[in-house]
Amino acid sequence: STSFLANSFYDQQHPLSKYGYEEWAETVKELSNGDLNPKVYTGTVLLAPRANLQGIRDNVVQVASHAAIYTPADLPVANAVQELGFNFSDPLTTILAVTDFSTHNATQLAEWDNSGVVYLGSYATPPYILFCREPVRNLEEIQGKRIRAAGSTVSQWLEEAGAIPVNVPSSEMYTGLDRGSLDCATNAANDLIDRSMYEVAEYTTLLPTGMYWSGPHWGFNPGFWTGLTDAQRDVFKQATAKAMTRMAVQYIKSSESALEEAKTKGNQVFEPEADLKKSADDFRQKSLDGIYTLVEEKYDIADGKALIDDYLQTYEKWENLLKDIDREDEDALAELAKQEIYDTLPADYGIR
Amino acid sequence: MTNLQIGMAGIAIALGLIALRVPIGVALGLVSIVGIAMMTTFGIALGMVSATPFDFAGQWELSAAPMFLFMGYLCTSTNMTQGLFTAMRLFLARLPGGLAVSSVIASAFFAAASGSSVATSAAMSRIAVPEMLKHNYNRGLATGTIAASGTLGSLIPPSVLLVLYGVYAQVSVGQLFMAGFLPGIMSAGLYILMIMLRVKRNPELAGNSAERASSQEKIDAIKEIWPLPLLIGAVLGGIFLGIFSPTEAGAVGTCIAALIAISRRTLTFAAVKDAIINTASSTASIFIILIGSLFFTRFLALSGVPGAFSDLILSVSTETWWILLAVALIYLVLGMFIDSIGLMLLTLPLILPLVQGADMNLVWFGIIVVKLLEVGLVTPPIGLNVYVIKGALGNTVSLPEVFKGVSWFILMDIIALLLIILIPALSLYLPAQMQ
Amino acid sequence: MFYNGIERCASFAAKATLFVSGCFIALMALHITLDVVLRFIFGNSFQGTLEVVSFYYMVCAIFLSLAYVEYKREHISVDVVVQRLPEAMKLPLYVFACLLGIAYFGMLGYQSTLDALRATESQETAMANFTFYIWPSRWALPVGFFATCIATFANMVKAIAERKAL
Ligand code: NA
Ligand code: NA
Numbered sequence: 012s013t014s015f016l017a018n019s020f021y022d023q024q025h026p027l028s029k030y031g032y033e034e035w036a037e038t039v040k041e042l043s044n045g046d047l048n049p050k051v052y053t054g055t056v057l058l059a060p061r062a063n064l065q066g067i068r069d070n071v072v073q074v075a076s077h078a079a080i081y082t083p084a085d086l087p088v089a090n091a092v093q094e095l096g097f098n099f100s101d102p103l104t105t106i107l108a109v110t111d112f113s114t115h116n117a118t119q120l121a122e123w124d125n126s127g128v129v130y131l132g133s134y135a136t137p138p139y140i141l142f143c144r145e146p147v148r149n150l151e152e153i154q155g156k157r158i159r160a161a162g163s164t165v166s167q168w169l170e171e172a173g174a175i176p177v178n179v180p181s182s183e184m185y186t187g188l189d190r191g192s193l194d195c196a197t198n199a200a201n202d203l204i205d206r207s208m209y210e211v212a213e214y215t216t217l218l219p220t221g222m223y224w225s226g227p228h229w230g231f232n233p234g235f236w237t238g239l240t241d242a243q244r245d246v247f248k249q250a251t252a253k254a255m256t257r258m259a260v261q262y263i264k265s266s267e268s269a270l271e272e273a274k275t276k277g278n279q280v281f282e283p284e285a286d287l288k289k290s291a292d293d294f295r296q297k298s299l300d301g302i303y304t305l306v307e308e309k310y311d312i313a314d315g316k317a318l319i320d321d322y323l324q325t326y327e328k329w330e331n332l333l334k335d336i337d338r339e340d341e342d343a344l345a346e347l348a349k350q351e352i353y354d355t356l357p358a359d360y361g362i363r
Numbered sequence: 364m365t366n367l368q369i370g371m372a373g374i375a376i377a378l379g380l381i382a383l384r385v386p387i388g389v390a391l392g393l394v395s396i397v398g399i400a401m402m403t404t405f406g407i408a409l410g411m412v413s414a415t416p417f418d419f420a421g422q423w424e425l426s427a428a429p430m431f432l433f434m435g436y437l438c439t440s441t442n443m444t445q446g447l448f449t450a451m452r453l454f455l456a457r458l459p460g461g462l463a464v465s466s467v468i469a470s471a472f473f474a475a476a477s478g479s480s481v482a483t484s485a486a487m488s489r490i491a492v493p494e495m496l497k498h499n500y501n502r503g504l505a506t507g508t509i510a511a512s513g514t515l516g517s518l519i520p521p522s523v524l525l526v527l528y529g530v531y532a533q534v535s536v537g538q539l540f541m542a543g544f545l546p547g548i549m550s551a552g553l554y555i556l557m558i559m560l561r562v563k564r565n566p567e568l569a570g571n572s573a574e575r576a577s578s579q580e581k582i583d584a585i586k587e588i589w590p591l592p593l594l595i596g597a598v599l600g601g602i603f604l605g606i607f608s609p610t611e612a613g614a615v616g617t618c619i620a621a622l623i624a625i626s627r628r629t630l631t632f633a634a635v636k637d638a639i640i641n642t643a644s645s646t647a648s649i650f651i652i653l654i655g656s657l658f659f660t661r662f663l664a665l666s667g668v669p670g671a672f673s674d675l676i677l678s679v680s681t682e683t684w685w686i687l688l689a690v691a692l693i694y695l696v697l698g699m700f701i702d703s704i705g706l707m708l709l710t711l712p713l714i715l716p717l718v719q720g721a722d723m724n725l726v727w728f729g730i731i732v733v734k735l736l737e738v739g740l741v742t743p744p745i746g747l748n749v750y751v752i753k754g755a756l757g758n759t760v761s762l763p764e765v766f767k768g769v770s771w772f773i774l775m776d777i778i779a780l781l782l783i784i785l786i787p788a789l790s791l792y793l794p795a796q797m798q
Numbered sequence: 799m800f801y802n803g804i805e806r807c808a809s810f811a812a813k814a815t816l817f818v819s820g821c822f823i824a825l826m827a828l829h830i831t832l833d834v835v836l837r838f839i840f841g842n843s844f845q846g847t848l849e850v851v852s853f854y855y856m857v858c859a860i861f862l863s864l865a866y867v868e869y870k871r872e873h874i875s876v877d878v879v880v881q882r883l884p885e886a887m888k889l890p891l892y893v894f895a896c897l898l899g900i901a902y903f904g905m906l907g908y909q910s911t912l913d914a915l916r917a918t919e920s921q922e923t924a925m926a927n928f929t930f931y932i933w934p935s936r937w938a939l940p941v942g943f944f945a946t947c948i949a950t951f952a953n954m955v956k957a958i959a960e961r962k963a964l
Contacts, residue, residue, distance in 0.1 A: 381875070381876050382879040382880075383891055384880040384895055386895070387874050388874070389898055389903075390898070392902055392906075393898055412905065417936065421852045421932075423848045429860075430827060433823060601834075606834065614826060614827045614828075614831050614834075615830065618827060618831040639823055639824055640816065644870065646859055647819075647860055647863040648867045649874075650860045651864060652874060750874055754874060757872060761878075762874065762876050763876070763878050
């Protein structure tokens with residue numbers, strides 16, 4: 012049997028670890044009848060968050076999750092596509108579209124190959140929303156607010172809207188909001204409960220401020236991947252199709268239930284008012300208009316239009332594929348992912 | 364050799380090398396790398412080498428340690444601490460071990476502002492220990508007091524460890540913060556009680572018997588009291604009012620200390636240079652151990668020793684009392700070798716299901732876990748707080764002196780743990796009021 | 799002759815790296831405070847404090863003062879056991895500890911050189927709300943580690959020359 016190490020830097024209870032790694036490992040064992048034997052590490056015991064790509068490449072771990080935003084220079088293509096994060100808000104469509112794109116687009120595939128990783132599946136967070144100490148419903152109320160945000164596009168918008176984007180590590184978020192050195196934080200809704208944010212940020216604004224998906228959630232060491240048998244690689248594809256779709260469904264569910272739970276605990280949840288929403292929408296349109304040149308200049312991509320358009324087309328394809336499907340039917344979604352993504356990969360996918 | 368055997372041999376060899384006077388950071392790091400290479404390949408071990416030191420050093424939160432050291436060194440080199448301690452010496456003459464007692468209290472206040480034990484120890488070590496030594500305090504008592512009181516940083520809220528536990532065990536951080544308060548105060552109280560009893564029995568521990576002061580001397584002393592309280596007040600106040608974060612507080616404190624020194628005309632070039640050189644070398648000597656112990660945590664994690672050890676002990680029984688005892692054993696033993704965050708990440712997945720199964724209160728349990736992790740910060744051979752003190756003080760004290768001095772405080776920690784376990788209300792009364 | 803050369807070399811390496819490290823420590827205190835003060839007065843400040851502090855000041859402060867620690871023999875170690883050993887054993891043990899130190903820091907230096915070369919080639923950046931290059935600070939590691947190797951070697955040579963553990 013083949014033993015290997017799998018590493019997810021999210022903590023063990025986080026949906027991306029729980030469904031993406033703990034449960035995924037069980038599935039891998041089951042489907043291979045114990046032939047594949049993963050040892051899962053969660054959190055930062057083995058590798059710091061930004062060291063996971065390096066860890067995969069150097070074979071310290073054989074499978075790991077890596078967020079490409081941590082290493083912009085190593086993964087310009089993935090980061091270029093992530094520039095669209097502020098423009099999307101549906102994690103289910105995104106996780107499938109990104110996986111499809113990342114395993115089929117030639118430019119992106121070349122990047123994985125160069126950085127020493129075989130890409131098997133994506134993650135996608137729900138859209139980050141605003142958790143604040145005071146109500147932030149409109150442009151007037153957002154003025155001068157210090158907001159923890161991640162990502163350059165959303166930061167630019169916040170500045171344009173009159174807020175002050177700040178970079179604060181997640182471990183300081185709770186005390187920062189508690190003491191008032193932060194006014195708001197942007198995060199996925201499940202953090203309201205999972206990180207106890209509801210206690211220090213009583214006002215939630217349902218304004219999507221970007222979502223994250225860049226980088227492999229299941230990135231394999233190429234040598235390890237090549238050394239597997241076809242049957243073993245098949246197990247990984249199946250298990251990943253299953254875990255990925257389940258992870259997306261459950262992540263969305265836990266975000267929705269966290270919002271409900273926060274409400275019962277006295278949290279106030281607002282829809283953004285028209286002027287705030289318009290400001291964000293206008294910025295989205297503006298950034299979409301300039302995206303080709305942005306990615307060409309910022310990430311040194313040769314043909315920005317081809318890259319971005321391919322992603323947008325893939326996204327559209329998945330919007331259509333998901334139209335007539337029950338978005339909570341994990342099995343049907345996994346089957347669809349298998350058919351549309353994994354079954355269409357060449358037989359020698361990722362093999363060196 | 365199996366990985367488990369390599370892991371255990373690694374522990375033994377690391378201890379042996381440390382005993383042979385190999386620098387602790389070198390012993391831990393080298394054993395880990397060789398061990399990882401034996402379990403995997405040398406290439407993979409080198410991969411671990413390239414993935415560890417840079418990413419560890421480049422952490423914003425850790426900048427609190429050098430900055431608080433800097434603040435402390437600047438206080439000493441510009442002679443800012445003397446006034447307050449002389450005055451305390453005079454006014455607290457009747458209090459056995461007055462300086463040590465006030466250091467515990469000061470640490471508790473500091474802990475209430477800072478989220479980390481290491482920052483608390485770093486800040487207090489330079490301010491309090493040299494003054495206590497100047498007054499001929501027993502070295503073990505002086506250093507042990509600060510090393511142990513530093514651990515209050517993670518029990519008295521706010522606390523990075525409690526935030527992490529809260530995320531990990533999915534319990535309310537606010538409740539954990541409330542729950543940590545009384546046990547933290549109680550621990551401080553036990554330390555004070557122990558210091559007073561020990562000094563009462565053996566006054567020599569607290570240096571020369573107190574000098575009788577004339578009223579003129581007292582007035583002179585009062586004039587020189589203000590710099591340190593002003594500095595500490597500004598640092599704590601700034602954190603409480605949200606003007607700066609606990610991480611930023613060390614840097615701001617350094618600049619405030621410099622301003623105070625300017626106003627007292629003691630900020631010479633030599634004083635600044637001295638403070639910077641000492642900060643640099645303390646920082647490096649502490650961080651090289653931190654990096655070594657991080658390698659060691661990773662090596663042990665890969666070897667499976669922590670999991671196997673925990674499984675072995677937990678499998679004995681599922682009764683509540685045994686789970687608590689087992690957890691204490693696991694944390695005290697593994698806490699000797701593994702840093703607190705790593706230990707939590709490695710063991711909580713095994714422990715939490717049992718705790719939930721036994722229907723224990725997770726908030727209460729979190730306080731027990733954090734208290735145990737705090738004990739790990741002062742137990743040999745890898746006791747982070749002790750190394751911070753040692754790094755800050757250089758060759759004026761020896762490591763065994765500090766560990767010996769801190770052992771009395773560990774005894775108090777064990778009593779505190781028993782009380783926390785036997786009287787859940789200590790942890791749960793305040794959170795219950797909150798709801 | 800050889801001994802003097804190596805000693806001078808070690809002393810220079812240790813002091814030069816310490817100087818740079820010290821500058822970064824002072825800068826760290828000033829930079830963070832300036833950020834806080836501007837924020838307090840104007841409600842807003844410049845970007846990038848967190849990134850500069852983490853990836854430049856911290857990295858340089860830690861790794862560039864390492865050689866000085868070795869040069870001054872301020873590494874934290876335990877000597878209770880060695881103190882009780884016969885005098886004749888102390889020098890061999892000290893040389894042994896130095897050799898381990900050279901092996902360890904040499905290995906870290908070797909690997910961090912490869913990492914620094916790789917980072918330079920890819921113009922490594924870090925996650926930030928703007929483009930933030932971090933590859934230059936990668937070089938603090940090999941510089942610091944190799945300077946530490948030299949300092950350790952000098953101490954070892956000195957101990958052997960004086961036939962006495964330092
Ligand atoms: Na605290
Ligand atoms: Na310990």
